[in-house]
Amino acid sequence: MKTYDYLIVGAGLFGAVFAQEAKKAGKKCLVIDKRNHIAGNIYTKEMEGIQVHVYGAHIFHTSNKEVWDYINQFTAFNRYTNSPVANYKGEIYNMPFNMNTFNKLWGVVTPQEAQAKIQQQKQEYSVENPRNLEEQAINLVGPDVYTKLVKGYTEKQWGKRATDLPAFIIKRLPVRFTYDNNYFDDNYQGIPLGGYTKMVENMLKGTKVKLNENFLEKREEYKEAADRIVYTGMIDEYFDYCFGELEYRSLRFETELLEQENYQGNAVVNYTEYEVPYTRIIEHKHFEFGKQPKTVITREYPQTWTKGDEPYYPMNDEKNAALYGKYQELAQKEGNVIFGGRLGQYKYYDMDDTIEAALQCVQEVL
Numbered sequence: 072m073k074t075y076d077y078l079i080v081g082a083g084l085f086g087a088v089f090a091q092e093a094k095k096a097g098k099k100c101l102v103i104d105k106r107n108h109i110a111g112n113i114y115t116k117e118m119e120g121i122q123v124h125v126y127g128a129h130i131f132h133t134s135n136k137e138v139w140d141y142i143n144q145f146t147a148f149n150r151y152t153n154s155p156v157a158n159y160k161g162e163i164y165n166m167p168f169n170m171n172t173f174n175k176l177w178g179v180v181t182p183q184e185a186q187a188k189i190q191q192q193k194q195e196y197s198v199e200n201p202r203n204l205e206e207q208a209i210n211l212v213g214p215d216v217y218t219k220l221v222k223g224y225t226e227k228q229w230g231k232r233a234t235d236l237p238a239f240i241i242k243r244l245p246v247r248f249t250y251d252n253n254y255f256d257d258n259y260q261g262i263p264l265g266g267y268t269k270m271v272e273n274m275l276k277g278t279k280v281k282l283n284e285n286f287l288e289k290r291e292e293y294k295e296a297a298d299r300i301v302y303t304g305m306i307d308e309y310f311d312y313c314f315g316e317l318e319y320r321s322l323r324f325e326t327e328l329l330e331q332e333n334y335q336g337n338a339v340v341n342y343t344e345y346e347v348p349y350t351r352i353i354e355h356k357h358f359e360f361g362k363q364p365k366t367v368i369t370r371e372y373p374q375t376w377t378k379g380d381e382p383y384y385p386m387n388d389e390k391n392a393a394l395y396g397k398y399q400e401l402a403q404k405e406g407n408v409i410f411g412g413r414l415g416q417y418k419y420y421d422m423d424d425t426i427e428a429a430l431q432c433v434q435e436v437l
Contacts, residue, residue: 074296075101080286081303083111084422085412087274088429089301094278096437103284115266119365121356122266127371128339128353132260133423139259146270148261151358154252155339159219167254168212169247176215182248189213207238211246223345228373237388262358303412305382306398314397317417319382323372334366348372385417
C-alpha cells in the first residue's frame with residue numbers, strides 16, 4: 072500500500088485546488104514545492120503592513136460565477152478595479168484604450184469622432200488578414216495608439232519584434248469607445264483581503280505540505296509514495312528535454328521600500344517606450360487602498376528564459392505548439408501522472424482559467 076492517493080507537485084493555484092477537492096473526496100494527498108513557500112507565482116509577502124505581490128501584479132477577475140463562488144470559500148475580496156495607466160515619454164494615458172486615451176491623443180470628445188479617426192488610420196494602414204502582432208494592433212487602433220502604447224511595451228515583454236509575434240496576443244487588449252477605465256470586462260474582480268498566500272493557506276488546510284522539495288531530484292522515491300501524481304511543473308523538464316526546450320519568457324523584479332506615502336498614485340503604471348528597460352512599476356499598497364506611511368514598489372523587467380530561470384509565460388507560437396504536441400503524446404503514456412497548470416499544459420492561464428481547469432481535472436479523475 073502506498074502512503075498517499077495523490078502526490079501533488081506544486082503548491083500553486085492548480086495544485087491547491089486539486090488538493091482541496093481531493094481531500095473533500097476522502098483522498099490522502101501530499102503537496103510538495105521546490106520553493107520555500109506556497110502559492111506559486113501568486114505568492115504575497117507582507118512588508119510594512121503592505122501585501123507585496125512578489126512575482127508581479129495579480130488581479131483576480133472572472134465572469135465565471137462558479138469559479139467566483141468557489142474561490143470566495145477561502146477568502147473575501149476587496150473592491151479593487153484594475154485601471155492601469157501608461158507612461159510614454161512622460162505623457163500619461165489611460166489603459167485600456169478608451170475615450171480618455173483618444174481624447175489625450177487627438178482631442179476627440181465623442182465616440183463617433185474617435186471611431187472616425189481610427190477608421191481613417193485603418194483605411195490607410197490596415198490589412199485584411201493580419202499576419203503578426205503589429206498588423207493586428209494597427210487593425211484595432213491605428214498606428215498612433217500602436218506606436219505610443221503597444222509597440223515598445225510588447226517588444227520588451229516578449230523579447231521579439233512585433234512583426235515576429237503572432238497576431239492573437241494583442242486580442243487580449245480591450246478597446247472601448249467609453250470613458251470607462253476598468254481594464255477588465257468581467258463581472259467579478261478584486262484582491263483577496265490579507266493577500267493571496269493566506270487564500271492558498273486556507274485551500275491547503277488539512278493537507279500535508281513539504282517545501283524545498285524538488286520532485287525531479289527524488290522522482291523514484293516520490294513515485295513510490297503515491298498512487299497517482301499531479302505534476303504542475305514544466306512538461307519538457309519532466310521528460311528531460313528529450314525533444315528540446317520549449318520557449319518561455321522570464322521576469323526579473325526589483326523591489327524597493329520607500330520612505331514616502333505615495334510614489335506613483337496608481338497600482339500599475341506601464342512604461343511603453345522601448346528605451347525604458349522595465350515594462351511596469353507596481354505600487355502594491357494601492358491594490359488594497361493602503362494608508363501606510365511608507366510604500367513598496369516593484370520594477371518588472373522581462374528577460375529571455377534560459378534553463379534554471381523561472382518560467383513565467385509560455386511562447387505559444389506554431390513552433391512551440393508543435394514541440395508541446397510531442398511532449399503531450401509522451402504525457403498521455405505516463406499512466407499515473409496528470410499534467411496540469413500553466414507549465415504542465417504549456418498554456419497561458421489567468422487565475423480563473425487555472426481554477427476552472429483544476430476543477431475540471433478533479434471531476435475527470437475523481
